[in-house]
Every structure is written in structure tokens, then in C-alpha cells.
Amino acid sequence: MKRVLLVLVVLLAAGSIGARADDDKVFFMELPPGVLPADVGANLFAVVGSFFSGQAFYWMPTGGTRNIGGRSGIAVSRDGRTIVGNALDARGLENAAIWQSGTEWRLLGSFSRDAQPCDQLLSSSYGTSEDGRVVVGLGWDTCRLAHAFRWEESTGMVDLGSTNANSSRANNVSGNGQIVVGWQEAAIGFRQGARWVQLRQELFRGPSGMVGEAFAANRDGTIVVGGNCDPTTPVTSAWVWTANQGVVCFPVRPLPSFPNVPYTANMLATSDDGRVIGGALSFGLESESVIWLNGQTHFLKQFLRDNGYPDAFARWKNTGFVTGVSGDGRTLVGYGAGPRTFQGFVVLLPQRGSR
Amino acid sequence: MRPLMTIVLLLGSAPALAQSWELTPLVGYTSAAPITRTADGVEDITLDRGVTVGVQTAYFFSPHIGLEAQWTHQTTKLSMTTATGSPDLFTTWTEEVGGNLVYQFGAAARPLRPFVFGGVGITSFSAPDVAAQTKFSWTVGAGVKWFPEPVLGVEVRGRYKPTELQDSSSTFCNPFGFCQSTLNRFELGGGVVVRF
Numbered sequence: 001m002k003r004v005l006l007v008l009v010v011l012l013a014a015g016s017i018g019a020r021a022d023d024d025k026v027f028f029m030e031l032p033p034g035v036l037p038a039d040v041g042a043n044l045f046a047v048v049g050s051f052f053s054g055q056a057f058y059w060m061p062t063g064g065t066r067n068i069g070g071r072s073g074i075a076v077s078r079d080g081r082t083i084v085g086n087a088l089d090a091r092g093l094e095n096a097a098i099w100q101s102g103t104e105w106r107l108l109g110s111f112s113r114d115a116q117p118c119d120q121l122l123s124s125s126y127g128t129s130e131d132g133r134v135v136v137g138l139g140w141d142t143c144r145l146a147h148a149f150r151w152e153e154s155t156g157m158v159d160l161g162s163t164n165a166n167s168s169r170a171n172n173v174s175g176n177g178q179i180v181v182g183w184q185e186a187a188i189g190f191r192q193g194a195r196w197v198q199l200r201q202e203l204f205r206g207p208s209g210m211v212g213e214a215f216a217a218n219r220d221g222t223i224v225v226g227g228n229c230d231p232t233t234p235v236t237s238a239w240v241w242t243a244n245q246g247v248v249c250f251p252v253r254p255l256p257s258f259p260n261v262p263y264t265a266n267m268l269a270t271s272d273d274g275r276v277i278g279g280a281l282s283f284g285l286e287s288e289s290v291i292w293l294n295g296q297t298h299f300l301k302q303f304l305r306d307n308g309y310p311d312a313f314a315r316w317k318n319t320g321f322v323t324g325v326s327g328d329g330r331t332l333v334g335y336g337a338g339p340r341t342f343q344g345f346v347v348l349l350p351q352r353g354s355r
Numbered sequence: 356m357r358p359l360m361t362i363v364l365l366l367g368s369a370p371a372l373a374q375s376w377e378l379t380p381l382v383g384y385t386s387a388a389p390i391t392r393t394a395d396g397v398e399d400i401t402l403d404r405g406v407t408v409g410v411q412t413a414y415f416f417s418p419h420i421g422l423e424a425q426w427t428h429q430t431t432k433l434s435m436t437t438a439t440g441s442p443d444l445f446t447t448w449t450e451e452v453g454g455n456l457v458y459q460f461g462a463a464a465r466p467l468r469p470f471v472f473g474g475v476g477i478t479s480f481s482a483p484d485v486a487a488q489t490k491f492s493w494t495v496g497a498g499v500k501w502f503p504e505p506v507l508g509v510e511v512r513g514r515y516k517p518t519e520l521q522d523s524s525s526t527f528c529n530p531f532g533f534c535q536s537t538l539n540r541f542e543l544g545g546g547v548v549v550r551f
Contacts, residue, residue: 027442032395042485043445045530061435061444063528064394079486080529101527309439327484348442 024350026307031344035065037333039075039269039324044331044346046080048073049323052342056085056099059344069103074137075128078175078327082132084125093117096125096137096151108151110139111159118143123157126182127172130219130327134177136170148182148196160196168194168201172216175272175327179221183213193226193239204239206247208232211239215268215279219327223274227266238267238279238292252281252290252297261286268321271329276349278322278332289319289334293349300334300347315339322347375415376551377423379510383407383544385429392534398436400533402447405431407542409451418463420456423472427451427542433482433530445530450479451516453494466508471497478518480531488531490538492518500548511545 031037035057037049047059049072056073059065070087071094077083087097087105097105109115110122118140125137139149139157148160148170162168166185173180183191184203193204193214204211204226212228222243229239229249237249252265261283268279277292281299289300301319304312313319313336320336332347385407390400409427416422428450432443453476460469473495481487496514517539522532 025440025442027440029396029437029439042530043482045444045485045528058527059394060528061394061397061400062390062392062534064397066527078484081486348444351443 026304026309026350027346027348028304028309028312029346030338031059031335031346032065033338033341033343035059035344036335036342037323037344037346038073040326040331040333040346041076041078042080043326044348046076046083047324047333047344047346048076048083048085049333049335049344050085056083058083067103068099070097070099070105073099074125075172077128077132078130082128084128084132084135086124089122093120093122094124096123096135096139096149096157098132098135108135108157111141111147111149111157115139115141118146123149126170127216129173129177130175131177134173136173136180136182138169148180148184148194150180150196150199152177158199160199160201163201163203169213170196171213174217174221175219176221179217179224181214181217181221181224181226186210190231191228193224193241195221195224197221204241204247206230206239207249211247212264212266214241215266216270218270218274219272223270225267225270225274225277225279227268227279228264236263236265236281238265238277238290240267240270240274240277242274250292250295250297254281254288255299258288259283259286265290267292268323269325269332271325272327273329276325276329276332278325278334280321280334282321285318285320285337287318287320287336289322289336291322291332304347316343375421377413377415377421378549378551379411379413379546381407381409381411381425381427381544381546383409383427383512383542385431385516386541388538388540390533390535392528396437398438400433400435402538402540403431403434403443405429407544413457415457415459419459421459423455423457423474425451425453425455425474425476445482445485447480447482450481451492452476453492455494459500466502467499468502469497469499470512471495472512472514478516482530485530488529490518490520490531492516496542498545502548502550506550508548508550509545510548511543513541513543516540516542 034052056070073085075084083099095107123139135151146167148168151157168184170182180196191213193211214226224241229237235251237251270277317337322334324333335344387404388402407429411425413423455472455474457472478492479489494516498512500510502508523536528534
């Protein structure tokens with residue numbers, strides 16, 4: 001019996017020879033030039049976006065960058081299997097679309113078969129639910145009607161409308177597909193943050209009334225993030241909305257080295273628990289990536305340089321935007337103005353518990 | 356330990372002819388599996404090595420030939436190496452279920468019995484936020500059993516256990532297809548064999 005136990009102990013010891021673990025460190029990687037990620041799924045196995053030169057792509061650590069046609073890649077389901085973007089129909093009109101295979105896209109049209117485009121735009125997608133079954137964005141019926149839409153197979157494209165005579169747009173949808181977030185244009189032209197719950201619109205309210213557009217929601221819509229929290233103050237701020245606290249502003253002060261332009265702070269993507277939020281301090285494409293970790297604001301470049309990447313974004317003109325954050329908050333993607341052209345990047349944060 | 360000894364002694368009182376079943380809790384070590392296709396800038400992607408646990412039961416029709424059913428589980432990680440670091444991408448759970456034909460060498464009464472085996476099964480991969488996939492797998496291997504007691508022994512076995520991914524022509528390299536044909540892995544393990 002003792003001999004049997006001895007052999008068993010040896011076997012167990014052999015089996016416990018450890019695997020390596022680099023998951024307590026920050027990881028940063030540049031993607032190829034011209035590859036501009038918009039979203040990430042499947043734990044980095046589906047980075048989706050658009051080429052700077054046009055058309056959609058997905059990037060995987062195995063297969064690399066693959067051109068999947070269409071006009072642009074916008075969002076990806078959590079498992080990476082459904083890619084949403086925009087593609088042209090036979091008339092050359094841009095449609096919200098779902099990638100099928102190769103370079104084929106399923107076009108989603110607009111609010112009705114008779115809907116007319118505005119210039120070359122019939123609809124545009126801006127987000128999808130975590131299972132890829134709900135697509136949201138902007139639909140047109142002539143240039144006089146531009147409204148947020150919510151699409152799913154059983155309902156088709158539903159006009160989410162506007163509570164005034166102005167335009168609205170859905171920028172994203174919660175992971176469960178129930179809460180649509182975006183904006184409605186106020187009478188003064190300001191894009192006012194809004195959400196649609198069961199097709200009913202609610203406007204977000206900040207410290208001085210209006211807040212800027214909502215860009216993303218977490219899995220169940222209990223956390224919504226956006227930009228331009230208090231347009232009346234000189235320091236721009238992004239915002240987080242929760243049911244308990246309402247809208248909370250997060251001011252972002254430009255560094256002295258930044259160009260002197262009127263920046264806007266935008267939170268563009270959030271993890272399910274809101275502890276990791278990505279976005280940017282932007283004036284058009286003059287933009288610097290910002291991340292908020294547990295409510296603390298960090299410029300991404302400095303954060304990487306403080307966490308093992310002293311040469312992060314070296315020779316880049318700017319760090320652009322963090323455009324996608326995975327549900328678990330570990331994977332971030334984005335793009336900026338690289339040394340030669342616009343260029344994407346990937347950041348992996350340490351596993352929870354070691355962060 | 357006392358209850359275990361009681362069970363062993365009870366089992367030992369069974370007639371020798373009835374000792375044609377074996378039950379083996381397994382612990383092993385599965386090698387890393389390199390992924391051959393990688394993106395530009397990615398030097399290496401590997402399904403990491405790790406501990407495997409499981410259980411198998413075998414029925415021997417004769418002193419030499421038997422059939423065994425096996426289940427094993429491995430928790431590991433998919434890792435990536437680039438010029439800028441080597442992060443783990445995600446935790447992966449691998450379940451293997453299979454059946455093997457086993458041939459044991461030597462007389463039944465000998466305490467030391469080498470054996471070879473081969474069989475087929477399925478391997479299921481799953482991970483958070485990634486669609487699970489199940490693939491065909493097969494295995495061949497060899498080992499040796501040592502029975503210092505008639506009903507209790509240990510075995511050590513090594514096996515080659517490729518998983519047929521059949522994904523080399525895929526246009527969409529899903530995380531568990533890896534755009535390659537086969538995932539090649541080896542396992543070295545063993546366990547306590549209870550014969551009854």
C-alpha cells in the first residue's frame with residue numbers, strides 16, 4: 001500500500017509542473033498600419049473594424065487580418081461569430097448589414113421598403129448585442145428623417161423615433177439587446193444623450209441639464225457611458241450613468257503637450273461591471289486614448305509607459321481612441337495616428353484579482 | 356485511509372475469475388500544443404501544457420484484451436507570444452471522452468503488466484465568451500501496470516492524443532479551429548488501479 005501511495009505522489013508531483021503565466025502584466029501590441037479596430041469579441045479572437053482605405057476586416061491572432069468586404073466593420077458579438085457593419089446595395093446605397101461569409105453581407109435596408117436614402121445613405125449600423133441578434137444604428141427616409149433604429153429578425157428595422165422634430169441615432173445597445181443608447185438632437189443642435197427602454201425614449205440628465213451622447217452600455221444596461229457631461233463648464237468631462245447615482249461626470253484635463261484645441265471627453269466602451277471604460281479626449285481626429293480603471297482616469301500612453309512599455313506609441317502622432325472593451329474588461333482595442341498612417345492597437349489588462 | 360483499506364480488503368476477497376473490471380482515477384500532464392498559423396507580429400500561439408485529471412474504467416474479456424472508457428479534464432490557457440510580451444489570452448477547458456481497445460502483455464498473475472492501447476473519442480473545448488466546440492479525436496499509447504496487491508495497483512501510461520480540427524481550409528479561424536488540421540498533444544499520467 002505504501003508503495004502504491006508513493007507512486008501516486010510522484011505522479012501528482014509530475015502533473016503539477018507549472019505553466020507560465022504572464023497574465024498579471026499589461027500587454028500592448030500594435031496592429032498593422034491601416035487596420036482600425038472598432039470592437040473586440042471572443043477574447044481577442046475577433047477584432048473587427050475597418051481599413052483606413054475602406055472595407056471591413058477582422059483580425060485574429062491566428063489568421064491575421066482578413067478583408068471581409070463591405071464598407072466598414074462596426075461591432076462584433078461576444079463570441080466573435082456575428083460581425084455587424086455597413087455595406088452597399090446594388091444601387092450603391094449604404095446599408096446597415098451583417099457579415100455572412102467571404103465578402104458577402106446581409107443588407108438590413110431602412111424603416112420600410114419605400115424608404116428613400118439621404119444622398120447615398122439608407123441606414124448605418126453602430127452597434128450590436130452580445131449575441132449579435134440585435135443591431136442598432138441610424139436609419140434614413142430622405143434627408144428629412146434620420147432616426148435611431150433597432151433591428152432584430154422578428155421585428156425588422158424599428159424606428160425608435162424622436163421626441164422632438166429633430167434627428168436621433170442609436171450608438172449602441174446593451175449586451176442583452178434591451179436597452180438602446182444614443183442621442184437625440186436638441187432644438188439648439190446639441191446631441192443629447194438618450195436611451196430607449198422598450199422603445200420608449202428617456203433623456204439623460206447631468207449637472208446642468210443636458211449631457212452629450214451616450215456611446216455604450218454594459219450587458220444589462222445598468223451602466224451607460226457617454227461624453228460631454230457638462231457642456232457649460234470649461235473642463236470637458238465624460239460621464240457614467242447608473243440607476244443609483246444617475247449621471248456622474250469624469251473631467252479630463254488635456255496635458256500641456258497637447259495641441260490647444262477644444263477637446264471633448266468621450267467614454268466609448270465599457271466592461272460589464274463598469275470598472276474598465278475606454279474612450280478618448282478628442283477634437284475630431286486630434287485625439288488621445290483615455291481609460292478609466294475603477295473610476296481613475298489615465299491617458300493610455302502614460303498608463304502603458306508606467307506599466308512596462310516605456311516606448312508605447314513611440315513616433316505615433318497621437319493615440320486616438322479606445323473603441324472597444326471586452327465584457328470582462330481585460331481586452332481593449334483602438335486606433336490612433338501611427339507613424340505612417342492610422343493604425344490599430346490591442347491592450348490586455350491583467351486578470352481581475354491581479355490588477 | 357482506514358475505510359479505503361477496508362474496501363480494498365473486501366475487494367480482495369472476491370474470486371480471481373471475477374477480477375476483470377478495473378477503475379482508475381487518473382492524473383496526468385498534457386503537453387503544450389503549438390498553433391501553427393499565426394498573424395503577422397505574433398510569434399507563437401500555444402494551447403498551454405497543464406494537469407489533466409480524469410477517470411477510466413476497463414473491462415477485460417480475457418487476460419490480455421479489454422475495453423476501456425475514459426474521461427479526462429484539463430484546465431489550461433491559450434497564450435500568445437509577440438515581440439512585446441507573452442500574455443495568456445483566455446482560460447480553456449478541455450474535456451475528452453473516449454473508448455480504447457487495450458492489450459496487456461504477460462500472464463494475468465504477474466504483478467507487472469505492460470500494455471498498449473488505442474481508441475477514438477471526442478474532445479470538447481470551451482472558454483468564456485467563446486463558442487464551445489467538439490471535435491473528433493483519437494489516441495494511441497502504452498504503459499505499465501504494477502499490482503503489488505491482487506486488487507490494488509498503479510499504472511503509468513503515455514499517449515499521443517491528436518484532435519482532428521479539420522479547420523485548415525476555414526475562412527474564419529475560430530478560436531478552437533485554429534485554422535489547422537490537427538492539434539497534436541501528448542499526455543503522461545497514471546493513477547491507482549482498483550481491480551474487482
